Amino acid sequence: MTGRNTPGPRDIAVVAFAQTGHRRSTEDSSEVEMLMPVLHEVLARTGLKTADIGFTCSGSSDYLAGRAFSFTLALDGVGAWPPISESHVEMDGAWALYEAWTKLLTEDTDTALVYSYGKCSPGSVRDVLTRQLDPYYVAPLWPDSVALAALQAQALMDAGHTDEAALAAVGARSRADAAANPYAQLKGRVPQGDYVVRPLRTGDCPPVGDGAAAVLLAAGDRARDLCERPAWIRGIDHRVEAHSLGVRDLTDSPSTRLAAERAGAFERPVDTAELHAPFSSQEVVLRRALRLDDSVRVNPSGGALAANPVMAAGLVRIGEAAARVHRGDSDRALAHATSGPCLQQNLVAVLEGDPR
Amino acid sequence: MSKEPVAVTGIGQTKHVAARRDVSIAGLVREAATRALHDAELTWADIDAVVIGKAPDFFEGVMMPELYLADALGAVGKPMLRVHTAGSVGGSTALVAANLIAARVHHTVLTLAFEKQSESNAMWGLSLPIPFQQPLLAGAGGFFAPHVRAYMRRSGAPDTIGALVAYKDRRNALKNPYAHLHEHDITLEKVVASPMLWDPIRYSETCPSSDGACAMVLTDRTGAARAPRPPAWLHGGAMRSEPTLFAGKDFVSPRAGQDCAADVYRQAGITDPRRDIDAVEMYVPFSWYEPMWLENLGFAAPGEGWKLTEAGVTALDGDLPVNMSGGVLSANPIGASGMIRFAEAALQVRGRAGDHQVDGARRALGHAYGGGSQFFAMWLVGSEPPDS
Secondary structure, X not given: OOOOOOOOOOOEEEEEEEEOOOEOOOOOOOHHHHHHHHHHHHHHOOOOXXXXXXXXXXXXXXXXXXXXXXXXXXXXXXXXXXXXXXXXXXXXXXXXXXXXXXXXXXXXXXXXXEEEEEEOOOOOHHHHHHOOOOOOOOHHHOOOHHHHHHHHHHHHHHOOOOOHHHHXXXXXXXXXXXXXXXXXXXXXXXXXXXXEEOOEEHHHOOOOOEEEEEEEEEEHHHHXXXXXXXXXXXXXXXXXXXOOHHHOOOOXXXXXXXXXXXXXXXXXXXXEEEOOOOOHHHHHHHHHHHOOOOOOEEOOOOHHHOOOOOOOHHHHHHHHHHHHHHHOOOOEEEEEEEEOOOOOEEEEEEEEOOOO | OOOOOOEEEEEEEOOOEOOOOOOOHHHHHHHHHHHHHHHHOOOHHHOOEEEEEOOOXXXXXXXXXXXXXXXXXXXXXXXXXXXXXXXXXXXXXHHHHHHHHHOOOOOXXXXXXXXXXXXXXXXXXXXXXXXXXXOOOOHHHHHHHHHHHHHHHHHOOOOOHHHHHHHHHHHHHOOOOOOOOOOOOOOHHHHHHOXXXXXXXXXXXXOOOOEEEEEEEEEXXXXXXXXXXXXXXXXXXXXXXXXXXXXXXOOOOOHHHHHHHHHHHHHHOXXXXXXXXXXXXXXXXXXXXXXXHHHHOOOOOOOOHHHHHHOOOOOOOOOOOEOOOOOOOOOOOHHHHHHHHHHHHHHHHHXXXXXHOOOOOOEEEEEEEXXXXXXXXXXXXXXXXXXX
8 A cells, every 4th residue: 555654544344245156147137136135145244234334336347237337226236225325336346345445444434335246148258358458459359358368378388387287287276176165156176178269278267157246344343343353454456557468478467466565465474365367377477476375275265267257256356365364264365356358457455364 | 544635736628529530539538637637737657546437338339448548548557446337427436536545545646537429329328228127218318308397397497497507508618618519609599499309308408429538636735735736625525326216216306416415515514505605517418407406406495496597696607607617518428527527616716717717716516417316426626725
């Protein structure tokens, strides 16, 4: 975090987390119907009601729903009456959490609800994500998200940072870990499969799925009232890189490294890291940028290779990391979220439990 | 920890037009951002973070365009947030940026909002598929016209009020070099004679469809002390949301708008908005929303807003000038329109509004709304720093 030279900031924590079971398709329910149980669950965990929440912020993307203003109906699910103090980012919910954290720092309020959701099933998410690219020179060529990730994977192999066997091991470990995660979409032994776009095979790529997540934040004593072991946000920062793949070193992630530095991630070792790496090769990049060695438990939830509800997967990483702190499985955890092609934009949060 | 005071030290807009075919989306936003930096006499290196907003991505057909715009806005290596709260987004975006400074996360933030409607088709972008939501009945005008009717019936306003607003705003726009519509030959008779689109809303009482961007440099107390020109100080800012449709919703005077204004006034120590506020830039996409919002924002008692308009109180030389810039009725790059209201309010208290300056404006309100009259964002800026 930058430039704090006046009275210290207040302590803010994740006090509750809920997510859907992530599924290949939720044709049987609307976005609101998918989201409602998660909102109810996260509130129930703290006993709070909508009217008790000081600020609400959500993340989503119209392009997944295929319609403008898709977030407005989700607001109906929140029950925004009487009117609430509320905002929305057209980003992964991890960035909605960042906006809410900022709001709590201003001391306008003590509690914040953050949620996000993504239904990838109505369209072809590989095609949809091409619309994120430069609209004049690149998007008209429709290079899809797997093809771009494959470029990155090949660059990593050419640089000697990984090979196909190592990538396969990332996929196998993620899905084996996901077996213990009731919310994961793909779990257990999954074959590495055929090439999707060389050198990436099906096992290196995320499943396409629908899902939602919600997090409750609270400040100071309020957090202690609402949660037995709050997951204190010791630092959170995010950085963006250039868009064009031609001007970036795809084997590195300087934005992740900088965000981690600003979030204080390198000040002391973490025991857990939940990384938003939709492709096995991206875990290789992130591990190097974050200086994670084998002593760190990486993606015990199975990560994005086990469930990747676009726009919620980053918030799920923060939630999973916080939940481990809540349960006492972690004392200091790192959570990461990404956005854009080939890890263009990255957020890092450091969460800690009180000493035991 | 009290909040850090927030100052506006740089403002930049593009000339809003129907189609900027000479620039890309990146070129458009860079133009506004560069002007804001120039006004603040800062460089890209002085900016700690970028907060960008626009209305639905479908309006240009680019998904999460901030990713593509990171280079053009000097954001590489910096934090970049993208806000989207429908039509209120320009205001919300500025408030999110302001919170980064108030929370002392950053010293100086560039905030920007844009719409380049000529890239795509906003009417298509607004045509929501039936299974998800009831159709919006031939565009936004079809949605809002019944609420205007409800206002006329409830308040007993004569049916000439809307034309007065449109005539006033279009004449104000002639004094604003950035406004899209410069109708030099406008007369009240021409407004009244224009075709009826969505009864009671006539063609000349509607907003245009514009390409444009607006940017502001927001900074902390230290940054303001170094500013080359007088800053505008943030005295209060708030957002409020309510559901789109539900039994009991008051579309004429939504409670979210009332609550949002009350929060801003509380923060700014405003007890009598009609007396304490010198100028207002409010989001009026259809002319009748001026009297409606005058009531919603507490400048007039319920049913009395049209009387202020009729008496000329809201004229540029009136007692409570509204939309000195020409307002949304004269330039509507949708995603930027809310930020333009916020920026024009700041220009007024900085004394830098040029030919549409209100003499001695010390406190001005910027207002934005969106969705089905459900999202509200407002800020009150002053020429002096806040007391605390």
